[in-house]
Amino acid sequence: MTDRSRMFVYPKQADSFVFDWGRLALTVAPEVNGAERFSGGVVDLQKGQGHTRHNHPGAEEIIFVISGTGEQMVEDENGNPVVQQVGPGCTVYVPESRFHSTTNTGDGPMRLFVVYSPAGPELALRELPDFRLEPAASRN
Template structure:
């Protein structure tokens, strides 16, 4: 099943946006989740974990401070890939002026549903272009 950015909704948050291209709830038979994440300059994901799924992060462009398992933050940048085991605490902060673009996967899929409970979660219909405003 081919899906392009115009085919899927955009979830926005105070820190950026996500487009989930493959999820078990949207693609029949899918067992994993894959999406593109944009983290705005000076923003990031607070410390969190996925108790039921491992995560893989691939950096398309930009760089960020990455923390894994409550260790010292380290730099991730374009071309880097990172595996986060199931249940491990982690955070990602874009400390630069450029947007950070990531490909993110969850195995097994379904962990993306937890983001819908975030207080700043907003879902935009496929094809809609969210308006970005500095906070």
């Protein structure tokens, strides 16, 4: 059974994956609160920064724009990039294994909520050269 204290998680309570372009606070995942079928968290992108083109083999992703504006690319079924401006309230579906990227094109920070299914693709981020782990306890 899931510990009640981990059923409700704010980004400041979660360990963050920190990169040169921003951060991911993993708020739901097997190792965070026992989620079994998906993982997710809050992504903060600095002005002018973003995720470079990448994919998650075997996993789908949902990106929900909380605040800010940006340019979202998702490849179609033929591998052609489909680019669109996105803003608050937009939900982006990234089909399994498709390449995609997000760039903050706004005047300030951009905040997203991302969900991976199945859980696990976010763990590959630990292998990126600019990865740093920032424990939640260090931000209190």
